[in-house]
Amino acid sequence: MxxxxxxxxxxxxxxxxxxxxxxxxxxxxxxxxxAAARTPERLNALADQYNIPHRYTxxxxxxxxxxxxxxxYADAVINLTPIQIHTETTLAALEAGKHVYxxxxxxxxxxxxxxxxxxxxxxxxxxxCAPCVRIFPQVRYAAALLAQDAIGPVYAARxxxxxxVPPWSGYPSxxxxxxxAGAGAAYDMGVYPLHTLTSLLGPVQRVNAFIDRAxxxxxxxxGPLQGKIVxxxxxxxxxxxxxxxxxxxxxxxxxxVVAATRAPSVxxxxxxxxxxxxxxxxxxxxxxxxxxxxxxxxxxxxxIAHAQGRAQGPDHHLGIEHLVDCIAxxxxxxxxxxxxxxxxxxxEKSAHAAETGxxxxxxxxxxxxxxxxxxx
Amino acid sequence: xxxxLRAGLVGCGSLSQRGVLPHLTQADAQDNVKLVAVxxxxxxxxxxxxxxxxxxxxxxxxxxMLDGADIDIALIITPxxxxxxxALAAIRAGKHVYxxxxxxxxxxxxxxxxxxxTAANVKIAAAPGFELFPSTAHMRDAIRNLGxxxxxxxxxxxxxxxxxxxxxxxxxxxxxxPAWYYxxxxxxxxxxxxYSLQLITSLLGPVRRVTALSNKVQAQRTxxxxxxxxxxxxxxxxxxxxxxxxxxTAVGANCRGSRRIPWGGVGxxxxxxTLEILDVDHASGYPTAYxxxxxKAQEYTFDxxxxxxxxxxxxxxEEPHVYADIMDLAAAIREDRAPIASAEQxxxxxxxxxxxxAASASGATQTLQTTFATPATES
Numbered sequence: 198m199x200x201x202x203x204x205x206x207x208x209x210x211x212x213x214x215x216x217x218x219x220x221x222x223x224x225x226x227x228x229x230x231x232a233a234a235r236t237p238e239r240l241n242a243l244a245d246q247y248n249i250p251h252r253y254t255x256x257x258x259x260x261x262x263x264x265x266x267x268x269x270y271a272d273a274v275i276n277l278t279p280i281q282i283h284t285e286t287t288l289a290a291l292e293a294g295k296h297v298y299x300x301x302x303x304x305x306x307x308x309x310x311x312x313x314x315x316x317x318x319x320x321x322x323x324x325x326c327a328p329c330v331r332i333f334p335q336v337r338y339a340a341a342l343l344a345q346d347a348i349g350p351v352y353a354a355r356x357x358x359x360x361x362v363p364p365w366s367g368y369p370s371x372x373x374x375x376x377x378a379g380a381g382a383a384y385d386m387g388v389y390p391l392h393t394l395t396s397l398l399g400p401v402q403r404v405n406a407f408i409d410r411a412x413x414x415x416x417x418x419x420g421p422l423q424g425k426i427v428x429x430x431x432x433x434x435x436x437x438x439x440x441x442x443x444x445x446x447x448x449x450x451x452x453x454v455v456a457a458t459r460a461p462s463v464x465x466x467x468x469x470x471x472x473x474x475x476x477x478x479x480x481x482x483x484x485x486x487x488x489x490x491x492x493x494x495x496x497x498x499x500x501i502a503h504a505q506g507r508a509q510g511p512d513h514h515l516g517i518e519h520l521v522d523c524i525a526x527x528x529x530x531x532x533x534x535x536x537x538x539x540x541x542x543x544x545e546k547s548a549h550a551a552e553t554g555x556x557x558x559x560x561x562x563x564x565x566x567x568x569x570x571x572x573x
Numbered sequence: 574x575x576x577x578l579r580a581g582l583v584g585c586g587s588l589s590q591r592g593v594l595p596h597l598t599q600a601d602a603q604d605n606v607k608l609v610a611v612x613x614x615x616x617x618x619x620x621x622x623x624x625x626x627x628x629x630x631x632x633x634x635x636x637x638m639l640d641g642a643d644i645d646i647a648l649i650i651t652p653x654x655x656x657x658x659x660a661l662a663a664i665r666a667g668k669h670v671y672x673x674x675x676x677x678x679x680x681x682x683x684x685x686x687x688x689x690x691t692a693a694n695v696k697i698a699a700a701p702g703f704e705l706f707p708s709t710a711h712m713r714d715a716i717r718n719l720g721x722x723x724x725x726x727x728x729x730x731x732x733x734x735x736x737x738x739x740x741x742x743x744x745x746x747x748x749x750x751p752a753w754y755y756x757x758x759x760x761x762x763x764x765x766x767x768y769s770l771q772l773i774t775s776l777l778g779p780v781r782r783v784t785a786l787s788n789k790v791q792a793q794r795t796x797x798x799x800x801x802x803x804x805x806x807x808x809x810x811x812x813x814x815x816x817x818x819x820x821x822t823a824v825g826a827n828c829r830g831s832r833r834i835p836w837g838g839v840g841x842x843x844x845x846x847t848l849e850i851l852d853v854d855h856a857s858g859y860p861t862a863y864x865x866x867x868x869k870a871q872e873y874t875f876d877x878x879x880x881x882x883x884x885x886x887x888x889x890x891e892e893p894h895v896y897a898d899i900m901d902l903a904a905a906i907r908e909d910r911a912p913i914a915s916a917e918q919x920x921x922x923x924x925x926x927x928x929x930x931a932a933s934a935s936g937a938t939q940t941l942q943t944t945f946a947t948p949a950t951e952s
Binding site: 348350352353355357362403405406407409411412434436437438439440444446447448450452454455456457458459460461464466467468469470471473484486488492550554555556 | 721785787788790831840845
């Protein structure tokens with residue numbers, strides 16, 4: 198069977214930490230034939246380490262080469278670039294006729310994300326959008342618990358994402374991009390709890406929000422950039438209320454102003470019980486409260502069918518496996534552009550609600566139902 | 574001790590039967606506050622309450638009680654929508670008042686009570702007074718170590734009164750209809766979420782803006798085979814922006830609890846650390862254990878008798894916080910000082926609830942008009 202050929206666009210922290218070390222899981226089904234990055238030294242070092250034959254410092258050149266039949270050809274682009282250039286790069290890859298896996302968020306605005314979705318449709322390409330939490334085992338297990346009515350009717354939910362209070366002591370590179378305009382805690386981290394809540398409860402119908410900027414700037418306190426002043430250009434404290442319809446409400450926070458919390462990242466509250474989970478760390482337990490049994494802590498592996506993946510941290514590589522599955526079988530992705538655009542619209546409309554003081558209706562929805570997988 | 578102050582109690586329902594009357598008929602309480610009259614719109618309930626608790630006089634309205642009994646304090650323990658007319662009548666008759674939570678259904682009603690009490694030179698104590706339990710001030714001090722507190726959560730999930738065992742018995746003292754809890758002016762926000770709102774405003778000070786979402790999950794409830802139509806929204810999510818800048822959610826819903834924070838608990842999250850309430854005394858709602866995490870975690874615990882009025886049998890009788898509020902009002906009258914359970918704070922909390930209802934009905938974020946003085950905003 199021919200292996201699906203992939204081209205990597207961007208080899209920053211996330212590529213090195215979460216994707217490249219895991220890629221051997223796909224070795225019999227896919228191969229990385231090309232990589233593009235701006236820094237040739239890092240590009241060559243990583244390409245050597247992971248046996249990636251074709252290397253480009255200009256991604257346009259890579260797209261041209263991987264579109265040509267022959268040894269440089271690739272079927273799909275894995276887009277791991279910074280948030281600010283997701284739109285430009287994903288559009289270029291789709292228009293070159295490539296399937297695309299894009300890191301989160303799909304784009305910074307709904308308008309840009311719409312163009313990306315339209316380009317995927319127009320070119321008949323598969324577009325898989327991170328974050329992959331909907332197929333993370335702990336989220337699928339929570340969904341299976343909900344599907345079997347473990348906590349009764351769901352009335353409420355809460356979820357948070359903490360980006361950490363700057364300066365991030367010990368952070369190995371420049372943290373500025375995380376605090377730049379268009380980034381910030383909500384777009385960088387908030388998509389995890391929002392994808393989790395919407396994976397478990399379905400689309401949001403309305404939002405209202407308070408959004409503040411608590412810190413204007415901070416000073417890097419260690420490392421080679423010690424003393425550098427970093428402006429905080431994006432709001433750093435988002436507190437959003439969500440109406441899921443069907444009598445279900447939720448609250449969501451994303452910020453870089455909270456040092457720590459021992460509250461669960463995500464909690465789903467039902468009439469007869471509560472489910473608590475961590476949407477990012479696959480090694481974290483799922484906790485279930487029921488009136489009959491009190492709190493029970495379920496450790497992974499969870500009793501649902503899933504392949505052995507990463508032992509801890511976020512298993513983002515599941516998204517690449519999903520892309521390869523979709524290409525191989527011609528399936529429409531569960532990690533869909535529709536879901537990703539829905540989440541971007543929640544953020545965009547939350548900002549609008551905070552500005553205007555008016556509740557906002559969410560217009561972009563996505564196909565959703567609780568998975569019908571059985572607990573073993 | 575000097576002569577006991579004389580009190581008349583209005584509203585002989587579940588709270589009075591389970592909590593207020595058993596507390597106030599203890600010997601140590603009677604040295605301080607002597608119950609001389611009770612009133613209830615159900616004549617048999619007023620009469621049987623007076624017989625059962627050996628109270629000299631009973632009436633069916635506050636007007637009759639004010640005419641027929643010589644009292645210093647009126648205890649307003651009626652359903653919430655009747656707090657205002659009963660308290661107003663007592664204040665205009667020159668009586669001090671204790672008002673159960675929520676103080677009133679609207680800020681306008683609370684404004685009137687405060688203005689009339691000032692004019693009549695009488696005192697209002699409005700429940701629940703979290704300042705009466707020492708963990709409140711202790712937590713407020715701890716918050717100073719958390720850096721800038723930007724985020725908070727409060728938890729008061731679970732709502733319903735038809736299951737209370739007392740309502741299952743026979744006779745006028747037991748067949749107490751809970752339907753009002755589900756009608757206009759009541760619901761989970763002024764009934765249970767109010768504990769969170771009183772506590773968190775004690776910790777963080779006043780709120781600047783409120784928005785909220787709400788809906789009605791359970792359209793009907795059943796009590797003694799009788800169907801109660803639920804008129805108010807029973808699923809509420811309130812988002813508050815404090816004057817301090819903190820953004821805090823409060824829930825009023827019939828769900829189960831959170832993994833980390835117990836019912837009535839609060840989590841506060843700052844740039845330098847975290848404060849989470851780990852245990853709440855179920856009878857009083859007083860926080861009895863909390864943890865502060867900065868560089869390391871430190872837990873603090875409090876026993877219920879850290880409240881000086883709560884001794885001996887008072888530690889075993891339900892609703893001890895109501896008793897403490899009433900005893901403090903009596904002390905405030907003797908010492909001619911303001912009661913600790915402040916009417917101004919209670920009015921502000923009424924405004925939060927009123928604003929949350931307006932926000933969820935209209936979709937428009939509400940800016941609050943009232944404020945109150947608190948140690949959280951001083952120094």
